[in-house]
Amino acid sequence: MYGYSGKILHIDLATRKTRVESKPEAWYKIYIGGVSMASRLCWENIEVGCDPLSPGNPICIANGLFAGTPVPVGGKYGMASRSPLTGFIGDSMSSSWFTVALKRARWDGIVIHGASDDWVHVFIDDDRVEFRDASHLLGFGTTETEEAIREELGDDQVRSATIGPAGENLVRVANVSNDGRKAGRTGHGAVWGSKKLKALSIRGTHGVQVADPETLLKLSFDILQAAQGPHTQKYRILGTSSNVLNMNKLGLLPTRNYQQGTFEDAELVSGEYLHEHYKAKTIACAQCPIACEQVGYVKEGPYAGAMGHVEYESLYALSSNCGVSDFPAVIQAITNCNELGLDTMSSGVIISWAMECYERGVFTKEDFKCEKYPEGFEANFGNGEAVVTLTEMMANREGYMGNLLAEGTRRACAQVDQERSTETYKWAMHIKGLECPGYDARTLKTFALGLAAGTRGACHNRTAAYDPDIKGEVDRFSVDETRGKLAKSTEEYAAVYDTLPLCKFIRRCFTGKADRAGAWPAIANLINATTGWDFDYDDVDLIGERAHTIKKAFNIREGWTREDDHLPYRWQHDPMEVGPSAGYVVTEEELEYLKDIYYEAKGWTKDGLIPKEKLIALGMDDVAEEIGV
Amino acid sequence: MPASTSKYQYIANDPQKCTGCQLCEYICSYTKTGEFNTYRSLIRTVRAHKILMTSVSCRTCEDAPCVIACPRDALSQDPITGIIHIDADRCNGCAWCIEACDFGAISINPETKLVEICDLCEDLEDGPQCIKWCPKEALELTTPDRRAQKARHKLAIEEVLGPRG
Numbered sequence: 001m002y003g004y005s006g007k008i009l010h011i012d013l014a015t016r017k018t019r020v021e022s023k024p025e026a027w028y029k030i031y032i033g034g035v036s037m038a039s040r041l042c043w044e045n046i047e048v049g050c051d052p053l054s055p056g057n058p059i060c061i062a063n064g065l066f067a068g069t070p071v072p073v074g075g076k077y078g079m080a081s082r083s084p085l086t087g088f089i090g091d092s093m094s095s096s097w098f099t100v101a102l103k104r105a106r107w108d109g110i111v112i113h114g115a116s117d118d119w120v121h122v123f124i125d126d127d128r129v130e131f132r133d134a135s136h137l138l139g140f141g142t143t144e145t146e147e148a149i150r151e152e153l154g155d156d157q158v159r160s161a162t163i164g165p166a167g168e169n170l171v172r173v174a175n176v177s178n179d180g181r182k183a184g185r186t187g188h189g190a191v192w193g194s195k196k197l198k199a200l201s202i203r204g205t206h207g208v209q210v211a212d213p214e215t216l217l218k219l220s221f222d223i224l225q226a227a228q229g230p231h232t233q234k235y236r237i238l239g240t241s242s243n244v245l246n247m248n249k250l251g252l253l254p255t256r257n258y259q260q261g262t263f264e265d266a267e268l269v270s271g272e273y274l275h276e277h278y279k280a281k282t283i284a285c286a287q288c289p290i291a292c293e294q295v296g297y298v299k300e301g302p303y304a305g306a307m308g309h310v311e312y313e314s315l316y317a318l319s320s321n322c323g324v325s326d327f328p329a330v331i332q333a334i335t336n337c338n339e340l341g342l343d344t345m346s347s348g349v350i351i352s353w354a355m356e357c358y359e360r361g362v363f364t365k366e367d368f369k370c371e372k373y374p375e376g377f378e379a380n381f382g383n384g385e386a387v388v389t390l391t392e393m394m395a396n397r398e399g400y401m402g403n404l405l406a407e408g409t410r411r412a413c414a415q416v417d418q419e420r421s422t423e424t425y426k427w428a429m430h431i432k433g434l435e436c437p438g439y440d441a442r443t444l445k446t447f448a449l450g451l452a453a454g455t456r457g458a459c460h461n462r463t464a465a466y467d468p469d470i471k472g473e474v475d476r477f478s479v480d481e482t483r484g485k486l487a488k489s490t491e492e493y494a495a496v497y498d499t500l501p502l503c504k505f506i507r508r509c510f511t512g513k514a515d516r517a518g519a520w521p522a523i524a525n526l527i528n529a530t531t532g533w534d535f536d537y538d539d540v541d542l543i544g545e546r547a548h549t550i551k552k553a554f555n556i557r558e559g560w561t562r563e564d565d566h567l568p569y570r571w572q573h574d575p576m577e578v579g580p581s582a583g584y585v586v587t588e589e590e591l592e593y594l595k596d597i598y599y600e601a602k603g604w605t606k607d608g609l610i611p612k613e614k615l616i617a618l619g620m621d622d623v624a625e626e627i628g629v
Numbered sequence: 630m631p632a633s634t635s636k637y638q639y640i641a642n643d644p645q646k647c648t649g650c651q652l653c654e655y656i657c658s659y660t661k662t663g664e665f666n667t668y669r670s671l672i673r674t675v676r677a678h679k680i681l682m683t684s685v686s687c688r689t690c691e692d693a694p695c696v697i698a699c700p701r702d703a704l705s706q707d708p709i710t711g712i713i714h715i716d717a718d719r720c721n722g723c724a725w726c727i728e729a730c731d732f733g734a735i736s737i738n739p740e741t742k743l744v745e746i747c748d749l750c751e752d753l754e755d756g757p758q759c760i761k762w763c764p765k766e767a768l769e770l771t772t773p774d775r776r777a778q779k780a781r782h783k784l785a786i787e788e789v790l791g792p793r794g
Binding site (some may be wrong): 068069070072104143156157180205206207208209211213217221224227228280284285286287288289290291295297372459466536 | 665680682
């Protein structure tokens with residue numbers, strides 16, 4: 001078998017024992033890698049119904065099929081466990097040399113079971129597994145931890161995935177970091193923390209072989225060259241932060257906790273402004289020829305020295321959505337999240353909820369007491385220092401507010417509404433417990449469906465349904481019978497990329513066209529040259545449907561019902577007053593209609609459950625046995 | 630950083646352009662071993678800081694210290710190209726050359742335990758594969774003198790026309 005070793009490594013942190021599981025080629029052909037294989041490993045290894053922060057919830061890592069080969073943007077892997085934010089599947093994807101090292105150590109995946117009594121750093125040295133004391137690494141930031149491990153092991157090719165203080169403190173929006181990239185959403189960092197796993201590091205020394213290296217090199221070189229052309233220009237020059245002004249123009253830029261879709265200071269927090277004033281360097285992920293990551297750096301002033309990865313999703317969350325136009329403070333907040341190990345998106349959205357609570361009189365200055373500000377502080381929208389301080393308080397669970405926000409928006413809001421008899425749920429911006437992304441869905445109605453139905457909650461990466469809305473392929477302000485099929489088609493399209501995984505930014509570099517016809521035959525060629533299989537268009541297309549189905553099946557087994565496919569109250573009842581999106585909401589009637597036509601398009605029942613025959617047709621017989629209807 | 634004053638060409642990296650993707654290591658190891666393995670690459674990327682990425686390979690020094698250091702006369706320098714050749718029958722992996730190299734450009738093959746040095750892909754028609762593959766054109770075959778000429782040129786433009794020339 002090329003492209004795979006056929007082996008999954010199981011590590012039990014409680015007993016400190018390991019075992020090797022062999023998987024047949026047929027299994028790989030169905031689950032491939034990335035988020036699909038990670039979710040499948042989670043399906044196989046979780047104690048159903050367990051608390052996400054208990055030993056029964058495994059950490060499942062699945063390698064990228066193209067990791068360690070020259071296939072551009074293929075240096076990615078998937079991570080899955082039951083999310084401590086949503087209670088459903090938490091599947092993340094990250095770029096990293098970590099996955100390249102894993103490939104060279106000849107493991108297709110890792111499943112980490114149980115929980116350790118003491119803080120541990122697990123070092124995988126090819127086929128040897130070492131449990132190392134991690135107590136001296138506690139409190140270290142993510143980059144600091146990685147450097148300390150390389151120093152300790154005396155090899156700068158050791159690659160680590162680590163958690164920061166936020167993960168150690170079981171903050172539910174904590175993430176896992178590697179080489180500056182993150183398995184960012186759904187709270188993996190807290191799951192690692194619950195197992196007292198500070199770091200997982202890998203040294204892989206074996207060469208990677210593929211079925212047809214000469215063909216793979218030729219295909220890869222052509223993609224690499226196309227990736228220097230117009231298809232990726234937006235990403236190469238300004239990176240994702242170019243979206244700030246675009247979204248603002250469309251009235252979709254989340255502003256002051258999604259109260260508005262336009263931000264009067266958008267210019268000051270734009271990709272263009274970053275480029276002009278704060279950009280230190282553009283860097284690349286593992287084996288990526290595009291290079292889109294903009295590193296922002298503050299040279300002077302109170303935040304001098306801050307250096308963080310400025311992505312659009314971090315920007316909307318910590319700037320416009322908190323009403324902040326002070327770019328250095330935003331870069332400091334991003335840096336804090338990067339190093340303390342917090343998801344920038346969820347953190348920003350929780351903070352904006354707290355700011356709205358403060359402005360509406362639910363919270364007072366005293367609620368924000370901390371070591372830095374013993375009397376508390378004014379947490380108005382626009383206060384950049386408040387955002388910076390709140391990221392620190394959350395990561396360290398400091399004070400009343402730090403501890404509250406560390407629980408994520410859904411739990412924090414429920415606690416406050418109960419304690420204070422308030423209705424802050426009306427401005428709690430989450431779906432299934434995961435905080436909303438940087439596109440206001442009140443006037444992106446296909447996207448609203450994609451988010452509501454999303455298996456990991458409000459995630460823009462798992463549904464690409466904003467695409468037809470924003471491009472004007474459909475009327476984004478209204479609902480019609482085409483949206484069910486569109487939501488299905490776009491989420492399964494995204495799932496192909498998340499499963500291989502390949503970065504979606506390469507999507508136009510195969511033939512110039514990003515649609516299935518433009519990309520799937522080229523992707524099939526890459527798969528075949530790597531593995532020696534004979535995948536065609538239909539096989540590639542099935543990757544996405546299977547990936548989505550295993551995640552949905554996981555959720556059903558954990559108790560999902562139709563009511564869980566919801567939207568935040570604000571998007572349904574609270575229209576914006578100004579801007580291009582003013583006056584719109586997604587009504588209850590629209591949402592229920594959208595769900596109906598989506599479930600129908602998926603071939604599911606009206607309750608959103610999956611028929612047995614559907615699962616069997618996808619080659620998932622054992623799943624059919626457990627949750628099929 | 631120590632400087633080479635060589636008249637010979639070597640593969641230089643412009644850290645302003647290098648994004649740290651490491652594709653040079655993939656293609657180098659494949660060219661030399663038939664497998665993708667950054668442990669076997671003869672060009673090595675360096676990530677010295679969050680934003681400092683560069684790479685190092687043989688600098689083809691004149692009167693190369695590695696050649697002088699070898700106690701078994703296993704290394705020799707091509708007088709025309711400056712490329713260091715290794716006599717595998719003489720090399721025993723003692724690593725004196727590695728210690729003598731100020732650039733950290735010499736590595737040990739983990740399988741044979743003998744040393745390996747970048748040979749600028751001298752046997753390939755289209756030259757160094759890392760340069761061909763570098764997506765950002767950060768790598769070039771050049772000499773220290775040519776680099777100095779370019780630096781002077783850039784400086785002159787910046788001083789007269791301003792940083793955006």
